[in-house]
Amino acid sequence: MDKTEETDMDFGLKDKVIFIAGASRGIGYGIAESLLGEGAKVALTARGAEALAETKAEFAKRFGSDRVWSFAGDLTQTAPIEEALAKCEAEFGPITGAVANVGLSPSPLGLDVSDDEWQAGLDQNLNSAFRLARGAIPRMAKNGGGSFLFISSIAGLGALGTPLDYGATKAAVNHLSTSVARFAFDTKVRVNTIAPGNIIFAGNNWEKQSTGPRAENWWRWIKREVPMKRFGTPQEIGDTAAFLLSERASFINGAVIAVDGGQTR
Template sequence: MDLQLSGRVAVVTGASKGIGLAITRTLAEEGAHVVAVSRTRSDEWPDKVVHVAADLMDPEAPARVVARAVEEFGGVDILVNNAGGPPPGVTLPRMGFMTPDDDDWRAMFEFNLFSAVRMIRAAVPVMVERGGGSIVNVSSTLSKQPGATNVDYGAAKAALSHVGKAVSEEYGPQGVRVNTVTPGAVLTDWWTKEGGAAEVFAGLAGSDKESVISEVAPAMMKLATGRLIYPQEIADAVALLVSPRSGSTTGAEFVIDGGQLKEL
């Protein structure tokens, strides 16, 4: 299926690994001009990808990113706010409401909410000038399933989902679509890296890293598929959502969680 993305200009944040890497490669393979935003370059990007080194904890970074996209390609048609998760230097999961202090909450919201808000603020005027565009925000099932683990992260992602619906309502008449993709547990280095979530849960469960990834975590989250999600599965959904083939889809949320969430 032709997604009609050839020649369109896409900005992808958090583009160097995991979900962001899969999205960057997929959009580039579909013919889009991709501006990949990350603190470090990835050797796994297609050659034509333009890297903009940026730390999105810097409030000035989003405007510089959009300006670079305009300089390189004349505008922005697609924005994927994928950057998120643990702020630099932070390890999740973090257990208990009392564990994160004020600075932890500020950093979590800065990275998972405010960076996306600023990216949207920078990109929307450029999109409107070009006659429209598409934004996808990457959230988390923790935004919909509150609990004692990663409370600050879930709260930030819930706020991001709210922002997406609000912006879609305001700018839909001007041709800007905004949707949210809500992944469950995705098999990225958030889980697999040394000291990552799999090792943390292994310590709590008296298990080992490999067993957590293959058995313990899917069982704990009651995943109907019995496995964690592959990054490409998220990327495929994002590519369809930013495509003109999804031209009537806005203000929507797409949950890709392996059957984790059970509520109607």
Template sequence: MDLGIRDRVAMVAAASKGIGYAVAAALAEEGCRVSICARGGQELEAARARLETIGGNGRVFAQVADVSRSGDIDRWHAATVAALGAVDILVTNTGGPPAALFTALTDEQWEAGFQSTLMNVVRLSRLVIPDMQRRHWGRIIHLTSLVAKHPADDLTISTTLRTGLSALTRTQSNQLARSGILVNAVLPGNTLTERARHLAAVRATARGITPDEALDHVAQSVPVGRLADPAEIGAAVAFLASERASYITGVSLLVDGGVAQCPI
């Protein structure tokens, strides 16, 4: 299926690996001109090189940026527009805050989580919306998490802030729909990424089991019986970014293998 977004300019945050990279790859396959950022320059350059081989467009821009820092966000956006043109598709994304129970968290951890998980979304959205409004076309997709619908006890900061991000998604969608801008969120479930392996190792230590056993325990808790491949999340985002999703806005789409069957 042709998704109708060839030559659209897409910004994908935190896209050197994992779900962010899978999203960038899915958009590149559809012929988008893709801009990515990440904190690590070596991994980012490797991701850029791989993306240039996908989709035949070859228009990929990459810049080192920490999305928790407003100055980095401003510079990444300005450089993207200079290199590729005004942004049509924004995919916000960030690594998850540290895993901890509520009583173990400090003010500094809460503040860092707020900046990296929520404020980066506010700042990136604010930068791209004016050009989208002028052209009366835009797609904003927030990558959040299953925990926004199905809280995890040891992901306190993530659960709290990503629930707020779902509310922001609905608010933005209501305010921007008449401007031709569609805003949705994608809530990945348990996905086989570096972060999933890290969390499995933390939980394995606490339970006296191996990391592989911890991952298998998670997989068996999913109705489909496995963890997601990052490419499956990328495909969902690409669809929501496309012309084929032109009547979908304000949705928080669970891509979780059936875990959160009863929304809360």
């Protein structure tokens, strides 16, 4: 093709309904923004009703109120997940894509992790992902297939000094994803995982550390550990997600893709 005839790649997501668990800020926000930019209809869910309402209003203003739908609730638990999925399909349309992106649960470094902190980490990072997959994939199969996406972390690919429950649960998500992909192969639902590296956005730990009293040390660490010598952005995760959720990624199934500037060795 002559270069003058080249056009932007069309991911074929126009009017597709994509359900995102954990979409009001950060990576979930970036995924929603990329999908909306590709013409998808996005179901936004999060625990915090106020932040979710603000995000929905912003996206409605930018992309149209008919492109966004929202549900506020605890998307780590089965009942709210099933309620959200059912309402989404009844009020917004049949789901053909879903993203498990419920946020992390804070806990201390080392072995001094209480039972409650450990359980919270399991619910936030692993149980929420399994419960959404269990609820969404059969619905998507009935709708003719689609793509399910887990959001993990490079902390699940190696021991990086993160809290134990975080690394362990993200490693479990990676295994869950590759296993579900095998079980789901006959449903026409592809299952993949993005393992983000150091992603910076307003209010998160990386922003605080990169501008705080030890900022110079953290920037030195980034430049040493990340070949691209910078942080990643939610948009870069969002664009990767849009590709994996589209039929352009039709032969990618059971993959765990690190989006980390080359940090993972």
